[in-house]
Amino acid sequence: MNTKVNICSVELKNPVMTASGTFGSGREFSEFTDLNKLGAVVVKGVAAKPWQGNPPPRIAEVYGGMLNSVGLQNPGADYFIKNDIPFLRQFDTKIVVNICGHSEQEYIDVTEKLRGADVDLLELNISCPNVSEGGMSFGTDPKVAEKVVKAVKKRADKPLIVKLSPNVTDITEIARAAVSGGADALSLINTLTGMKIDVKRRKSVLYRKIGGMSGPAVKPVALAMVYKVCKAVDVPVIGMGGISNAEDALEFIMAGATAVSIGTANFTDPGAAEKVAEGIKKYMSHEGINDLSEIRGIID
Amino acid sequence: MENIKKTEIAEVYSSKNIAPDIYDIELISPEIASVSLPGQFVEIYPDNGVNILPRPISICEINKERGSLRIVFQKVGAGTTLFSRLKEKDTVRLMGPCGNGYPLSLCKDKHTLLVGGGIGVPPLLEAAKNIEGKKTIVLGYRTSPFLCEEFKKYGDVHVCTDDGSVGFHGNTVAFLEEKNIKGDIILSCGPKIMLKFLSEFAEKNNIDCYVSMEERMACGIGACVGCVVQVYENGEKTYKKVCKDGPVFNSKEVVWQ
Known part of the structure; x- marks a missing residue:
């Protein structure tokens, strides 16, 4: 039985990755889960320089999900290269760096800082709803998206995944733009914009009022988008959005995803990602599947 | 850890x-x-x-x-x-x-004030039990006290209520001011507004003060960076995580709003 998957010539031992921003750089979760059992760790967004993030409250729970408004707080690329890469390299898993910026120049700066760094893939974050400049504003207009992807791709020395926002009229349009800009793979979905109001206090729960929604409640929305994008482009797609167990993950693979990411489920169970990987294996052996390609994109 | x-x-x-x-x-x-x-x-x-x-x-x-x-x-x-x-x-x-607990080693052979407000009272019980030396315990509630009897084994207990139904009529910080109670170190937990006034009281009287903070939280282990509190670090304002860097902070470190 072969659980391996291939993303732009990088071989993952299984299709299970962690969604950026939900897993730090793996250090905290390594107390609960064996990182060796994961296909890849996708680290929290890294910028060229440290970012402060948004004022609290940054978190709100909603029915079957949550809102976050962290705003990409991160200690910057230098810190990441010095501290997090050596930590993650102790494990037999692939490293995917999520990169973020407020402007095209900042995306370029972080890409250049990461040249030569010992990582396997880059994930360009043009879909974070929690920053006022950059983030999602680059991922909602196909022309802008294509331009920034092209600029980053030119400087990247690793295959480039582009992470897409679901907060658009037609996600396939942005997907095609990213691919024509040079994306080697796509990942989707980032969070859906959402809001919660405390009626007793007559105030929004999040300081920034609007945040990004994730969790099991968004899964059907994410699945439909992954399905549509897989039909629209030829590059590998990493599916995510509310995946909590192996069955959820298999749905994304059957919709056409090459790999999947576990996000908010890490908060509901710090061992979730490893359990999804085990569950996929169990399903394959139970169903007599030798390779995930036998079921990938099986929904026509 | x-x-x-x-x-x-x-x-x-x-x-x-x-x-x-x-x-x-x-x-x-x-x-x-x-x-x-x-x-x-x-x-x-x-x-x-x-x-x-x-x-x-x-x-x-x-x-x-x-x-x-x-x-x-x-x-x-x-x-x-x-x-x-x-x-x-x-x-x-x-x-x-x-998270990190209270710095109990700093309380040894000192006069410790344990100050709790409402649902911030419970974590002080285990702290009170483990502190060596003189302890003054001040517990504040809106109207209905709880756990007070259990604290009596560990020190002098003073109860305050907002409506005056039990003990001192007023909040814990007003009580400390009025009775002119001072110690060497304060350990506290309670509503943010109480912690803020307590922090001012501590600063005025030059007492070390440790506050246990609360914020909306997701992962609880320091990965998601959701539960932050604004602090001063090397003179600059930055965010620290309640779940991993806290929940107990030195009150001087916190940026009180």
Whole structure:
């Protein structure tokens, strides 16, 4: 039985990755889960320089999900290269760096800082709803998206995944733009914009009022988008959005995803990602599947 | 502190409603109890498919012999409502111990003021038990006190209520001011507004003060960076994580708004 998957010539031992921003750089979760059992760790967004993030409250729970408004707080690329890469390299898993910026120049700066760094893939974050400049504003207009992807791709020395926002009229349009800009793979979905109001206090729960929604409640929305994008482009797609167990993950693979990411489920169970990987294996052996390609994109 | 947090299915040893909306539950959780410290907290998972985030609940007492943790919490939302219904022998999933506890070693041979407000009172009980030296305990409530009797074993207890129904009529900081009570170090937990006034009181009287902070939290282990509090670090304002860097902070470090 072969659980391996291939993303732009990088071989993952299984299709299970962690969604950026939900897993730090793996250090905290390594107390609960064996990182060796994961296909890849996708680290929290890294910028060229440290970012402060948004004022609290940054978190709100909603029915079957949550809102976050962290705003990409991160200690910057230098810190990441010095501290997090050596930590993650102790494990037999692939490293995917999520990169973020407020402007095209900042995306370029972080890409250049990461040249030569010992990582396997880059994930360009043009879909974070929690920053006022950059983030999602680059991922909602196909022309802008294509331009920034092209600029980053030119400087990247690793295959480039582009992470897409679901907060658009037609996600396939942005997907095609990213691919024509040079994306080697796509990942989707980032969070859906959402809001919660405390009626007793007559105030929004999040300081920034609007945040990004994730969790099991968004899964059907994410699945439909992954399905549509897989039909629209030829590059590998990493599916995510509310995946909590192996069955959820298999749905994304059957919709056409090459790999999947576990996000908010890490908060509901710090061992979730490893359990999804085990569950996929169990399903394959139970169903007599030798390779995930036998079921990938099986929904026509 | 590395590699000691665990997830564990705990069994309810006892469950009581001790004041309006205040619940007192002892959980058999030997692995977590064996490494817990005063001032730390546990994340408790609702596990109902709808409330996907764990709830941070402070540890009120640690019983290493029985391998149990006591939690005393207020029923406020969906998660704590679920926990309030837990009965003897029920099970619940926990993760912990989370965060850093109170700096008890700094209290040795000093006069310690333990100041708690409302649902901030419980974590001070285990702290009070473990501090050597003179202790003055000031507990504030809106109207209905709880746990006060249990503190009496460990020091002088003063109760304050906002409506004056029991003890001093007013808040804990007003009590300290009026009675001119000063100590060498303060350990506290309570509403942010109380901690802010307490911090000002401590600064004015040149007393070291440690506050246990609260913020909306997701992962509980420092990965998601959701539960931040603004602090000064090297003279600059920055955010620290309540779950990992806290929940106990030096009051001088916190940027009070």
